Amino acid sequence: MQKLLFTLGRNPKLSMLELASSLQAEKTGFQILDFSEKAALLELPEGIKASELVKKLAGTVKIAQILVEAESKGNDFSELEKKLSGIDFAQDLGKKFYYTINDYSREKNEELEQFLLGCFKQRFKEERLKAMLKWPKQVQGERKESIAPKLLAKRLGKEHLDLSVLEHEGKVLLAKTVAASNPLELAERDYKRPVVKPELITSARLARILVNLAGLERGKKILDPFCGIGSILQEAMLTGHEAVGIEANRENASACEKNLSWCRKKFNLASGFKIYNQDSRRLSGFLKGEKIEAVVSEPYLGPFLRKLPSEKRARGIIAELSELYEKVFAELGKILGKGSKVVFLMPQIQTMEGKKVGVREEVFKKQGFKAYNALEKQMPNAIPVSYKDKENRIERMVYVLVRE
Numbered sequence: 001m002q003k004l005l006f007t008l009g010r011n012p013k014l015s016m017l018e019l020a021s022s023l024q025a026e027k028t029g030f031q032i033l034d035f036s037e038k039a040a041l042l043e044l045p046e047g048i049k050a051s052e053l054v055k056k057l058a059g060t061v062k063i064a065q066i067l068v069e070a071e072s073k074g075n076d077f078s079e080l081e082k083k084l085s086g087i088d089f090a091q092d093l094g095k096k097f098y099y100t101i102n103d104y105s106r107e108k109n110e111e112l113e114q115f116l117l118g119c120f121k122q123r124f125k126e127e128r129l130k131a132m133l134k135w136p137k138q139v140q141g142e143r144k145e146s147i148a149p150k151l152l153a154k155r156l157g158k159e160h161l162d163l164s165v166l167e168h169e170g171k172v173l174l175a176k177t178v179a180a181s182n183p184l185e186l187a188e189r190d191y192k193r194p195v196v197k198p199e200l201i202t203s204a205r206l207a208r209i210l211v212n213l214a215g216l217e218r219g220k221k222i223l224d225p226f227c228g229i230g231s232i233l234q235e236a237m238l239t240g241h242e243a244v245g246i247e248a249n250r251e252n253a254s255a256c257e258k259n260l261s262w263c264r265k266k267f268n269l270a271s272g273f274k275i276y277n278q279d280s281r282r283l284s285g286f287l288k289g290e291k292i293e294a295v296v297s298e299p300y301l302g303p304f305l306r307k308l309p310s311e312k313r314a315r316g317i318i319a320e321l322s323e324l325y326e327k328v329f330a331e332l333g334k335i336l337g338k339g340s341k342v343v344f345l346m347p348q349i350q351t352m353e354g355k356k357v358g359v360r361e362e363v364f365k366k367q368g369f370k371a372y373n374a375l376e377k378q379m380p381n382a383i384p385v386s387y388k389d390k391e392n393r394i395e396r397m398v399y400v401l402v403r404e
């Protein structure tokens with residue numbers, strides 16, 4: 001077994017669920033030893049490759065391997081010092097490199113940080129290495145990562161040593177980052193496609209997380225009943241699934257086909273796709289021959305709101321959307337087998353009176369779906385997960401559901 005430390009993205013709850021669902025799908029035995037808003041410590045079988053995992057998971061920033069575990073009695077770090085001295089941290093790096101030390105403990109331990117800083121400084125000096133420390137920037141009382149993910153992905157292992165420290169159950173754990181996600185790869189899938197519609201798209205990052213939340217093993221068929229220009233289906237294909245989409249708007253449906261053909265060619269994928277230019281409120285009629293194993297979708301979320309609406313207007317929008325979603329859930333109930341997952345986003349609108357108006361759970365419950373939480377024990381009542389980003393003013397509620 002090996003212990004790995006996962007640095008979580010902006011939405012730690014979603015990242016944790018994505019991680020658990022993906023590992024469960026691949027039938028990888030794992031144990032969550034600890035997790036916080038910033039990082040998760042997991043025990044996993046030896047064969048698991050961090051570089052492959054980090055490529056698959058869009059909610060994980062980087063993965064570090066625990067190299068040292070030492071008892072910490074108060075601020076006596078002698079055991080840690082002894083264990084550290086037996087490890088060649090600069091292996092694979094040249095004579096000149098950058099390094100960072102991140103602290104993922106729940107409570108900051110100044111003494112431990114100072115000890116580690118002194119220890120590595122002295123050591124690299126003795127080894128005649130030109131190691132330059134990058135220290136995390138302080139941003140309004142909060143610490144920012146010491147190196148931008150883009151840069152880390154480029155430099156890791158060649159000119160950058162990224163270390164992390166975590167205090168866990170009376171021990172100090174020291175980890176070395178072995179894989180980092182590359183935000184440029186995601187950006188390419190967002191903006192280098194033949195057709196890009198910023199006002200419409202689900203980001204590649206969110207799309208990948210949603211697909212992973214479905215927890216499907218490779219080679220299954222995923223349906224997006226509101227597929228737009230295909231962001232979710234693209235991620236489904238990239239993770240080894242067959243893609244089926246429904247899009248009512250003809251122009252979007254054809255853009256979706258263009259984008260998915262591009263994706264298939266560019267990434268040399270074996271997975272295929274089929275797009276129906278139809279209304280998903282009637283999907284059981286035209287999807288008869290398709291054996292759909294999971295549904296992943298960011299549906300139509302209502303009109304673009306320039307300013308906060310009144311409560312009356314918000315209730316009107318939500319009522320209309322609820323009617324649409326309920327019809328689609330009724331249709332999905334007809335084509336999905338028991339145990340099939342549906343990952344579905346629904347809006348929650350903030351009103352000018354300071355209220356929040358959202359879709360009621362009856363919309364899916366009446367049609368035989370219930371919330372599914374891959375981490376019921378560790379994070380009870382985690383579903384729905386709220387998702388808000390800079391670009392989008394609407395709060396989106398992420399539901400993972402299962403057909404009863």
Ligand SMILES: C[S@@+](CC[C@H](N)C(=O)[O-])C[C@H]1O[C@@H](n2cnc3c(N)ncnc32)[C@H](O)[C@@H]1O
Nearest residue numbers: 201202226228229230231247248249279280300
């Ligand atoms: C939020 S967008 C989906 C974005 C998509 N995930 C992407 O990244 O391109 C919702 C899409 O649903 C489509 N739509 C709305 N009502 C529909 C319906 N009843 N049946 C099928 N598609 C519908 C809209 O035309 C729009 O393209």
